[in-house]
Amino acid sequence: MSRALLTGNATAAWAARLAAVDYVPAFPITPQTEIIETLARWIHAGEMRARIVTMDSEHSMLTAAGAAAATGVRVFTATSSQGLLFGFEMLYAIAGLRLPLVLVNVSRGPAHPLTLEPDHSDVLSARDAGFLQFHAESCQEVLDSILIAYRLAEHERVLLPAIVNLDGFYLSYTREAVDLPAPEEAGAFLPAFAPAYPALCDPGSVAFGAAVLDSSLYTYFKHQMHLAAEAALQLYPEIAAEFASRFGRSHAAVEPFMLDDADYAIVMTNSFAAMGKAEVRRLRSEGKKVGLVRLRMLRPFPHAELRRLLAGRKGVAVVDQNISVGKGGVLFSEISSALYGLADRPPVLLSFIGGLGGRRFRPGEFDAMLERLENPPADTARACWLFTEEEAREIERLLAIAGGATT
Amino acid sequence: MKRERYKSLRTLPREEPLGPGGPLCAGCGGLLALRLFHKALGGNAVFVNAAGCCTLLATYPFTPLRSSWIYTAMASAPAGAQGVRDALDILAEKGKLGAGDRKVVVLTGDGAAQDIGLQSTMAAIHRGLDFYYLCYDNEAYGNTGFQTSASTPYGSRTATCPIAPLSPRGNPAPRRDLFEIWRAQKPPYVATLSAAYPLDLAEKVFRASKFAGPKLFIALAPCPPGWDVDSEWAVELARLAVETGIWPLKEAVHGEVSHTFVPRRFKPVEQYLSLQGRFRHLFEPKRDDAAIALIQGAVDEYWKAARPGGGRAPGETP
Numbered sequence: 001m002s003r004a005l006l007t008g009n010a011t012a013a014w015a016a017r018l019a020a021v022d023y024v025p026a027f028p029i030t031p032q033t034e035i036i037e038t039l040a041r042w043i044h045a046g047e048m049r050a051r052i053v054t055m056d057s058e059h060s061m062l063t064a065a066g067a068a069a070a071t072g073v074r075v076f077t078a079t080s081s082q083g084l085l086f087g088f089e090m091l092y093a094i095a096g097l098r099l100p101l102v103l104v105n106v107s108r109g110p111a112h113p114l115t116l117e118p119d120h121s122d123v124l125s126a127r128d129a130g131f132l133q134f135h136a137e138s139c140q141e142v143l144d145s146i147l148i149a150y151r152l153a154e155h156e157r158v159l160l161p162a163i164v165n166l167d168g169f170y171l172s173y174t175r176e177a178v179d180l181p182a183p184e185e186a187g188a189f190l191p192a193f194a195p196a197y198p199a200l201c202d203p204g205s206v207a208f209g210a211a212v213l214d215s216s217l218y219t220y221f222k223h224q225m226h227l228a229a230e231a232a233l234q235l236y237p238e239i240a241a242e243f244a245s246r247f248g249r250s251h252a253a254v255e256p257f258m259l260d261d262a263d264y265a266i267v268m269t270n271s272f273a274a275m276g277k278a279e280v281r282r283l284r285s286e287g288k289k290v291g292l293v294r295l296r297m298l299r300p301f302p303h304a305e306l307r308r309l310l311a312g313r314k315g316v317a318v319v320d321q322n323i324s325v326g327k328g329g330v331l332f333s334e335i336s337s338a339l340y341g342l343a344d345r346p347p348v349l350l351s352f353i354g355g356l357g358g359r360r361f362r363p364g365e366f367d368a369m370l371e372r373l374e375n376p377p378a379d380t381a382r383a384c385w386l387f388t389e390e391e392a393r394e395i396e397r398l399l400a401i402a403g404g405a406t407t
Numbered sequence: 408m409k410r411e412r413y414k415s416l417r418t419l420p421r422e423e424p425l426g427p428g429g430p431l432c433a434g435c436g437g438l439l440a441l442r443l444f445h446k447a448l449g450g451n452a453v454f455v456n457a458a459g460c461c462t463l464l465a466t467y468p469f470t471p472l473r474s475s476w477i478y479t480a481m482a483s484a485p486a487g488a489q490g491v492r493d494a495l496d497i498l499a500e501k502g503k504l505g506a507g508d509r510k511v512v513v514l515t516g517d518g519a520a521q522d523i524g525l526q527s528t529m530a531a532i533h534r535g536l537d538f539y540y541l542c543y544d545n546e547a548y549g550n551t552g553f554q555t556s557a558s559t560p561y562g563s564r565t566a567t568c569p570i571a572p573l574s575p576r577g578n579p580a581p582r583r584d585l586f587e588i589w590r591a592q593k594p595p596y597v598a599t600l601s602a603a604y605p606l607d608l609a610e611k612v613f614r615a616s617k618f619a620g621p622k623l624f625i626a627l628a629p630c631p632p633g634w635d636v637d638s639e640w641a642v643e644l645a646r647l648a649v650e651t652g653i654w655p656l657k658e659a660v661h662g663e664v665s666h667t668f669v670p671r672r673f674k675p676v677e678q679y680l681s682l683q684g685r686f687r688h689l690f691e692p693k694r695d696d697a698a699i700a701l702i703q704g705a706v707d708e709y710w711k712a713a714r715p716g717g718g719r720a721p722g723e724t725p
């Protein structure tokens with residue numbers, strides 16, 4: 001094992017290297033480029049034994065990724081934002097063909113409005129495709145999640161691809177100290193890829209993705225995918241425990257923070273949860289009984305674990321760094337449905353939209369959230385958008401310059 | 408073309424790499440081209456397919472091919488071929504590949520090849536990918552009900568260019584020349600094929616097999632429902648397309664074009680057009696001489712220009 005100061009992107013590249021991936025189809029997009037550039041450098045220098053090909057688009061990149069995985073090699077690739085959306089058709093194809101590869105998404109809001117900064121609308125739009133989904137808070141977690149993701153994805157009871165998400169800029173370009181396992185240690189946890197089923201390299205005729213026009217067969221295969229994702233949920237603690245015993249770092253599907261005696265819980269994901277934790281620590285020092293729940297795994301959705309952690313609380317605030325336009329925060333919906341039917345479910349469940357386009361949380365916003373939890377508004381289904389007076393004034397000024405209406 | 412391998416029909420391989428009973432239309436020219444192509448190629452291939460009629464070949468749980476098959480998407484079969492080729496090479500390097508190398512073949516219709524998949528196709532050629540690419544060209548989006556593609560010839564009726572007062576001639580644009588688009592990148596091998604000329608077809612597949620890199624084939628694929636003809640006319644139309652000069656049989660080796668078969672005497676194009684429902688409006692209820700002359704003119708122009716490259720002018724005997 002060694003320790004290095006690495007960006008989130010470089011850490012993702014290290015994870016691919018330690019996973020001994022064979023194949024990396026690539027296409028550039030900010031803020032993901034450093035991942036493929038790092039891999040390209042290593043591969044061309046002969047430091048890493050793999051093949052990298054720059055494709056003509058993410059659609060082609062993901063097609064090549066899936067086809068190579070079907071043929072029987074371990075595949076890694078990465079993208080962001082519109083890149084993910086451009087390849088969207090292939091997400092369903094890869095998952096439907098049950099090809100266990102790992103795709104890193106460096107979250108960035110999809111245009112328009114154009115931004116380079118994070119907004120989880122990109123990765124959450126992929127949540128129904130059949131990819132397992134992990135969201136990292138730190139660089140170390142990027143590394144660990146990728147190794148765990150391969151183990152889980154390739155498990156014969158799972159055979160589903162995985163996305164590991166990290167926030168653009170906040171994590172992609174933040175340097176942190178990262179423990180890098182030695183290749184043998186990584187290899188002991190994640191042995192070389194052995195395809196579970198006869199691949200395209202075997203003699204004889206094998207058909208992948210043959211047309212299925214029959215509705216009951218279609219339903220059957222979709223159901224199999226769903227069962228596979230549920231199996232992944234069951235297997236996850238086992239694999240995470242093995243990871244912990246080898247490397248000393250445990251990664252629960254749902255991570256509680258200062259939650260034990262908390263009346264109120266704030267639910268967050270990704271790197272912004274680190275800001276949330278700092279705020280929770282401050283609120284605790286002020287005697288507020290508040291804790292935080294971070295969702296690390298979004299697919300399969302850890303229903304039971306989440307229910308266990310939230311049952312009996314007086315109020316729960318869900319912070320969404322995304323917006324399903326015309327509906328609200330995606331996590332809010334997911335968590336509401338997870339809690340429905342729970343006898344001692346929290347009586348107050350509130351939705352907050354914040355952190356869009358990389359907007360930092362402002363001091364005081366967590367106080368406001370807590371205040372709202374203590375004195376909930378009548379319409380609790382409506383999301384509250386985090387915004388300061390000062391920001392509103394600045395927007396008005398810009399609208400005025402552009403000749404737009406000021407309201 | 409001097410035949411090196413297939414001198415008579417009897418020299419074609421006997422093995423049938425494609426089983427019977429698929430759900431494609433009777434008389435499908437695309438299927439016939441695929442069958443002959445696969446015969447000449449031999450087994451041990453991976454077919455990488457884009458959405459189109461041939462996608463229906465492998466209908467769960469059946470696969471009619473002796474070879475393997477992977478379905479990708481309409482836009483990206485060549486990218487899929489890249490993934491398969493690379494993975495096979497990686498496995499070979501690791502000593503994990505069983506006996507015999509596998510060939511990788513992209514199989515698409517003209518819509519995928521010319522339109523939505525043109526980008527991934529150009530990229531695969533540009534990367535010098537070692538693969539075969541078979542485009543069966545029925546001159547429209549067949550599977551979705553015969554809509555206009557960039558391959559649709561001038562004057563053809565399609566589902567999106569119906570014969571109507573404002574569009575009395577059907578499709579207003581000439582077909583895009585995929586052969587030339589491919590040739591411009593100087594891949595080692597590009598050819599046109601016709602299922603009515605099986606020896607020419609098989610010979611081309613054999614000749615191509617000597618090259619590493621992109622090996623591209625465009626097969627004219629009469630489509631009975633789309634062309635609005637009875638199934639038994641498919642092969643005859645594939646022949647007439649060549650005999651009228653509408654579908655030149657040719658190849659380009661590293662960009663150098665030669666015609667592999669030139670009819671002794673070119674038949675007038677209307678012999679080909681008038682048999683097909685998709686061109687009926689050019690003959691009934693009133694003959695559209697101007698449109699027919701335009702189509703004939705384009706064919707004559709082609710062959711006039713082709714002469715220095717080894718072709719012969721219409722009507723000229725060798």
Ligand SMILES: Cc1ncc(C[n+]2csc(CCOP(=O)(O)OP(=O)(O)O)c2C)c(N)n1
Pocket residue numbers: 458459460461480481482515516517518519520545547548549550551556
């Ligand atoms: C992205 C996408 N858009 C549209 C389709 C619908 N579609 C399926 S087959 C097809 C036509 C394919 O035409 P062509 O490539 O010429 O092959 P053919 O149907 O003639 O065999 C279309 C448009 C699709 N499968 N994928």
Ligand code: SF4
Pocket residue numbers: 431432433434435436437438460545549550629630631632633
């Ligand atoms: S519609 Fe045309 S191309 Fe498609 S299967 Fe039928 S004959 Fe073949």
